[in-house]
Amino acid sequence: MRIAVLLAALLLGCIPASARADDAASVAVAAPADLIVELVLNGVGKPDLVPLRVDGAHLWIDAAALRTAGLSLDTPGAIDVAALDGFRSRYDPLNQRLLLDAPPEFLPVQHVASRRATRTPTTADTGAMLAYEAFGYHGGRSTSASLWTEQRFFGNFGVISNQGTFRMGGMGGARYVRLDTRFRHVDEDRLVEATVGDLMTNALSWTPSVRLGGVQVARSFRARPDLITTPLPRFAGQAAVPTGVELFVDGYRQSQTQVQPGRFVLDDIPVVNGAGAVTVVTTDAVGRQVATTVPFYVAPELLKPGMTDFSAELGKLRRGYALDNFRYGRAAVSGSLRHGVSDRLTMELHGEGAARLANVGAGALWTPGHVGALRGAVAVSRRDGVIGHQITAGYSYTNRRFAIGAEHNIRSEGYADLGTFDLARWRGRGSNDRVSGSIALERVGSFGAGYVDARSRDGFRVRLASLSWSKALGPRISAFANVNYDVDRAQASGQVRLVMALGRASVHAGVSADRDRGAVMQAGFSRAIPTQGGLGFAADGAVAEDGAGYGQANVGWRGRAMNVELGASAARSAASIYAGVSGALVMLAGETFAAATVPDSFAVVDTGAANVPVRYENQLVGRTGAKGHLFIPGVAAFYAAHYSIDTLDLPVDNTAEQVERHVALRPGTGAMIHLPVRRTRSVMVLLSDANGAPLAPGGEARVANGDASPIGWGGLLVLDRVVASGVELDVVRADGGTCRARVAVPADLPSFGRIGPVACR
Numbered sequence: 001m002r003i004a005v006l007l008a009a010l011l012l013g014c015i016p017a018s019a020r021a022d023d024a025a026s027v028a029v030a031a032p033a034d035l036i037v038e039l040v041l042n043g044v045g046k047p048d049l050v051p052l053r054v055d056g057a058h059l060w061i062d063a064a065a066l067r068t069a070g071l072s073l074d075t076p077g078a079i080d081v082a083a084l085d086g087f088r089s090r091y092d093p094l095n096q097r098l099l100l101d102a103p104p105e106f107l108p109v110q111h112v113a114s115r116r117a118t119r120t121p122t123t124a125d126t127g128a129m130l131a132y133e134a135f136g137y138h139g140g141r142s143t144s145a146s147l148w149t150e151q152r153f154f155g156n157f158g159v160i161s162n163q164g165t166f167r168m169g170g171m172g173g174a175r176y177v178r179l180d181t182r183f184r185h186v187d188e189d190r191l192v193e194a195t196v197g198d199l200m201t202n203a204l205s206w207t208p209s210v211r212l213g214g215v216q217v218a219r220s221f222r223a224r225p226d227l228i229t230t231p232l233p234r235f236a237g238q239a240a241v242p243t244g245v246e247l248f249v250d251g252y253r254q255s256q257t258q259v260q261p262g263r264f265v266l267d268d269i270p271v272v273n274g275a276g277a278v279t280v281v282t283t284d285a286v287g288r289q290v291a292t293t294v295p296f297y298v299a300p301e302l303l304k305p306g307m308t309d310f311s312a313e314l315g316k317l318r319r320g321y322a323l324d325n326f327r328y329g330r331a332a333v334s335g336s337l338r339h340g341v342s343d344r345l346t347m348e349l350h351g352e353g354a355a356r357l358a359n360v361g362a363g364a365l366w367t368p369g370h371v372g373a374l375r376g377a378v379a380v381s382r383r384d385g386v387i388g389h390q391i392t393a394g395y396s397y398t399n400r401r402f403a404i405g406a407e408h409n410i411r412s413e414g415y416a417d418l419g420t421f422d423l424a425r426w427r428g429r430g431s432n433d434r435v436s437g438s439i440a441l442e443r444v445g446s447f448g449a450g451y452v453d454a455r456s457r458d459g460f461r462v463r464l465a466s467l468s469w470s471k472a473l474g475p476r477i478s479a480f481a482n483v484n485y486d487v488d489r490a491q492a493s494g495q496v497r498l499v500m501a502l503g504r505a506s507v508h509a510g511v512s513a514d515r516d517r518g519a520v521m522q523a524g525f526s527r528a529i530p531t532q533g534g535l536g537f538a539a540d541g542a543v544a545e546d547g548a549g550y551g552q553a554n555v556g557w558r559g560r561a562m563n564v565e566l567g568a569s570a571a572r573s574a575a576s577i578y579a580g581v582s583g584a585l586v587m588l589a590g591e592t593f594a595a596a597t598v599p600d601s602f603a604v605v606d607t608g609a610a611n612v613p614v615r616y617e618n619q620l621v622g623r624t625g626a627k628g629h630l631f632i633p634g635v636a637a638f639y640a641a642h643y644s645i646d647t648l649d650l651p652v653d654n655t656a657e658q659v660e661r662h663v664a665l666r667p668g669t670g671a672m673i674h675l676p677v678r679r680t681r682s683v684m685v686l687l688s689d690a691n692g693a694p695l696a697p698g699g700e701a702r703v704a705n706g707d708a709s710p711i712g713w714g715g716l717l718v719l720d721r722v723v724a725s726g727v728e729l730d731v732v733r734a735d736g737g738t739c740r741a742r743v744a745v746p747a748d749l750p751s752f753g754r755i756g757p758v759a760c761r
Contacts, residue, residue, distance in 0.1 A: 032056075038097045041069055042107070042261030043241050043285075045097075052091070052098055058082055059089050059098065070108045070262075104238040107262025112245070119226050120640035120662060122188060124669035126155035127588035131598040139576025144169030150598070152668065158185030159668035165322075178325040186223050186666065188638075193220035198318065201334045201418075202311035205301075206363055206377040206392040206409070207350050208419040213328050214315015221309070222667075225638050228268050231304050231343040233296040235266040235280050248279040250400060273300050274398030275370055299373040299396075301365050303340030310337045317354070317418065330354050332418055344368070348377065357421040358382045363392070372397030372404075381416045388415030404437040411457075430457045445471030445479075463487035476501045480510075491515050497522075504528055518545030533558045533596070548572050560622075561594035586631065588670050593631035601637045601665040605630045605645070609654060609677040613646035620646075628677070637667035645675050653751055655680045655721055680721040685743055686756030687715040687731065695760065698734035701741070703727050715757065719743070731760050 032055040039046045039061075046069050053060040059082045063075050073079065081089045081100055088101040131150040137143070145168045152161040163179040182197030195216040202218055203209035221229050237245075239261055247255045249271050269278055279293045303309060317329035334352040341347055348363040361379025368374065372395055379390040394407035410431040436450040448468040455461045468482035483494040497510030505527040513519045522542040529536030539553040554567030562583035569576050584595045588604055595602070605614045608628040614621055616632050624630045635641060644660035657676045665671055687695045694715030701717050702708040711717050711731070719727065726744040733739065739760040749755070 035096070037091070038095075039065070039069055040097050040099050041071070042101050044260055050098070053078070054091055059091055061098070071102055071106050072108070073106065101240075102261075104240060104262050107260075110259055110262060110264040111267050112257055112259060112264055113267045119224060120664040122638060122664045122666045123671045124154060124156050124666040125588060125671045127586065127670055128153050129584055129586045129599075129670075131584040133580065133582040133598075135578065135580040137576065137578045140574060142170065154666075154669040158183060159666075161668070176325075177322060179322060184668065186220055188223045191220055191223055191227075193218050193223070199313065199315070201313045201352075202336055204336055204338070204348055204350055204363065204377070205375065205394075206379070206390070207336065207352075207361070208417055210332075210334075210418045211318035211321055212313055212315035212332065212334075213318055214313060216311065216313045218311035219309045223638055229303055229307055229309075230298060230300050231302050231340070232267075232298060233269045233271060233278055233294065235269065235278060235292075235294060236263065237280065237282065237292070238263045239282065239284070241284055243285075244283040246281040246283070248281065250276045251279075269296075271296060271298055272400070273298050274400075274403070275372075276399065295370050297367055297370040297372070299365065299367050301346070301373070301375070302344070302367065303338055303346045305340045305342050307340045308338065311335065334418060350379070352418050354418065354421065356384050357416060357418070359417050361390070379415075379417075381414070381421075383414065383416040383421050386414040386416075388412040390415050401440045402438070404435075406435045408433050429455070431455045445469055461488060504530065520544045529556050529558050533560065558596050560596060563596050584633075586670060589629075589672050591627065591629060593629075595631060595633040597633050599633040599635070599670075600667055601635045602670040603632045603635050603641075603643065603663070603665060603673050604670065605632065605643055605673045605675060607645060607656075607675050607677045609650075609679075611649075612677055613649055615642075615644045615646065617642055618644075635665055638664055640664045643673045643675065645677070650677065651679075653679055653681050681745065681749065681751045681753070682718065682720045683722050683743075683745060683749065684752060684754045685717045685719060685729075685741075685758055686754065687711060687717055687729075687741060687760050688757040689739075690759060690761050692757065692759070694757070695731070696734040699732050701729045701731045703729060729760070733760075 032053065035052045035054060036049050037052045039048075039050045048065075048068065050061060050065040050069075058080045060078045060080050063073050063077060063079050066073055066079065066081075081087055081098075086103040090099045091097075092099055129150070129152040131152070133148040134146070136145040147166045148163070149166075150161060150163045152159060154160070160183050162181045164176055165179065166174075166176045168174045180198040182195055182199060184193065184195045186193045195218075196214075198211065198213055199216045200211055201209050201216070221227060239259055241261055243259050243261075245257050245259055245264070245266070246253060247266065247269060249269070254270050266280065271278065275295070275297045277293050277295050279291055281289055281291045283289045312335040314333050315331070317332050318327075319329045320327040332352065332354040335350070337349040339347050344367045346365045348365070349361070350363075351360045353359065359379060359381040361377055363375065363377025365373060365375045375392075375394045377392045381388050381390075388411070390409070390411045392407070392409045394405070396405040397403065408431075411429065413429050431454070433453040434451070436448070438446065438448040440446045446469070448466075450466045451464070453461075453463045463486070465485045465487065466482060468480070470478065470480045472478045477498065477500050479496070479498050481494070481496045483492065485492045491514070493512070493514035495510055495512035497508055499506055499508040505525065507523075507525045509523040511519060511521055520542050522540070524538065524540035526538035527536050535555070535557050537553070537555045539551075541549070541551040543549050550571045552567065552569035554565060556563065556565045562581055565580045567578050582596075582598070584598050586593045586595060586599070586602060589606070591604075593604065603616075605624065606629055607614075607624050610624055610626050610628055612624045612628070614624060614630045614632075616635075621632055622630050640662040641664070642660065642662055645656060647656050647659055650656065654677050657678065659675065661673060661675065663671065663673055687701070689695060695711055697711055697713050699711040700708050701711060703719070707720075709717055709719060711734075722743075722745055726742065729741040729743060731739050731741060741758050741760040743755060743758055745755065
């Protein structure tokens with residue numbers, strides 16, 4: 001009997017404990033209480049403590065505290081979260097927490113950008129450059145030579161440049177022909193580029209581009225590589241708890257991120273141009289995964305909604321380009337405007353005019369869903385009272401395996417623009433139709449087909465059809481074949497070619513055929529010049545059906561200072577030889593550097609020490625010279641490139657103050673990238689007072705950079721990382737007095753050498 005009573009008591013005692021575990025608030029807080037608790041919203045703890053009033057089953061909290069935590073609530077004052085529809089709340093007295101689960105629609109929308117590039121301000125130092133390309137030719141009884149040069153002066157103000165060619169031999173004798181002279185400046189804050197001098201008008205896909213001598217103001221999106229101008233896919237979802245999100249584009253993972261509870265939007269998903277599919281995989285805390293696939297189509301010609309691209313030019317038409325130095329025609333004006341209306345529509349406007357000519361037009365680019373891109377434009381002109389028009393329409397579609405494009409352009413007899421209005425014989429109707437397509441089949445290869453039907457204004461018509469095929473036959477061998485057919489002349493031509501890769505070299509052989517030469521057997525061997533410089537060569541030969549032979553060969557060499565090329569060719573009884581050399585000389589920071597390529601932008605890494613390894617974009621590009629400089633050509637403008645030095649090979653007494661930098665350069669300019677390396681030593685200094693007695697121990701000496709060192713017995717002071725020029729010391733003596741000392745370090749003093757006594761006054 002006693003045992004039964006004890007068991008019953010134990011069971012009755014267990015029931016209240018279980019109830020407390022399930023509903024802590026109702027047991028722990030019997031009367032209304034004002035508390036300060038941690039807010040845990042959908043499993044995520046918030047950093048700020050919030051006031052909470054617990055009154056039985058009611059949990060009152062100020063709405064402002066909930067809005068601070070990220071909830072979208074319009075109700076003012078205190079809110080009973082236990083009574084909110086869709087909310088789940090529980091007070092945890094043991095940990096002093098309010099556990100609140102809110103529906104996703106009350107949580108803030110999170111915008112997760114797949115690309116988080118940041119803008120880096122550009123830099124440019126003042127300097128000059130002389131680029132050159134010399135070429136000589138001799139064949140039969142003809143000998144000629146030419147020298148192309150560009151003179152460039154640059155700095156923070158912009159770039160002033162002049163290009164021209166000096167020719168000798170041939171029909172024109174010896175003369176210099178000026179090509180282009182201009183000043184160019186880019187305003188990175190406004191994304192505007194201004195050009196004064198010789199220029200080309202910026203054209204739309206349905207307008208021509210002409211050369212002017214004048215002024216141009218245009219949008220420059222390239223000044224902001226971090227700016228995405230094309231509408232990219234977006235994906236929206238929601239999460240009830242902290243969730244991992246993985247992004248796959250056409251089966252390849254592009255990014256992985258973590259989102260908090262609530263709605264989220266993946267912006268600017270990085271994709272390829274054309275059609276594809278984005279798959280978003282969400283994984284919650286317990287490992288449950290949900291995959292959602294969304295198709296997309298990206299047309300790179302579209303602009304994001306609200307973005308505007310423009311170009312405006314005013315000047316005189318250039319005439320006799322590459323023939324005359326300063327021949328300009330009539331005054332002209334031209335302007336183009338593109339504006340992103342929506343993710344699927346971009347509108348275009350264009351206008352141009354001159355004396356006796358006016359031309360205006362409008363166009364649009366539209367992507368109707370995932371089926372490709374449509375574009376169209378209409379332009380109307382008036383020349384000498386005659387009105388004409390031009391109509392352009394096109395369609396394109398691209399995916400990973402298939403692409404097709406078509407375009408139709410027709411011009412009426414009276415249509416004119418800046419490229420044709422002052423040509424007396426440039427009249428008559430004209431049209432141009434083009435259709436092309438390609439498809440990649442994994443086992444068969446890649447096929448391409450095209451058809452062009454062009455009618456010029458003088459009535460001449462050309463209709464050409466082509467078909468091509470290519471396939472990799474193995475890891476080193478590939479095959480290529482194509483057939484062309486001239487519809488109007490009823491002539492066909494074709495070729496078949498095999499190419500075998502042999503490391504840096506390759507060999508090829510094939511056969512071609514046409515009506516004029518018959519069958520021609522071809523073979524060749526080539527080796528490309530290594531990227532870091534060196535020797536390359538190529539040789540090709542062919543034998544026609546009638547036994548005639550053709551051949552050519554060339555040898556090229558690229559060094560750090562220049563490029564050199566030699567070549568020869570022979571056809572039947574004629575032979576010719578040629579030679580060329582090219583490069584550039586750059587003047588920057590009082591030093592001249594030679595480069596093999598003509599750089600748009602370039603950098604000079606300055607370490608102040610010789611033989612320091614330098615890396616550009618994590619690739620070793622060389623070692624600094626005797627003056628501590630290394631010239632790096634071919635730097636991409638506006639891109640924040642990574643420059644660094646390798647400190648592992650530095651002597652033990654050398655210290656790098658900075659080992660890496662990210663620097664963006666302006667186009668056509670150069671800059672010094674300072675990564676200073678200084679020779680430092682640890683030295684022992686004996687400090688004495690003005691009377692020559694050693695300073696008492698217990699004081700300290702502080703150098704200019706703030707480092708302090710204690711003074712030991714006999715006034716001994718040990719200094720680390722002392723530069724060759726010496727150091728200034730601010731000394732606090734053991735008795736509290738102060739004095740200053742100047743320590744000069746001899747150039748031949750070894751590390752941990754002794755200096756002194758040095759008077760501290």
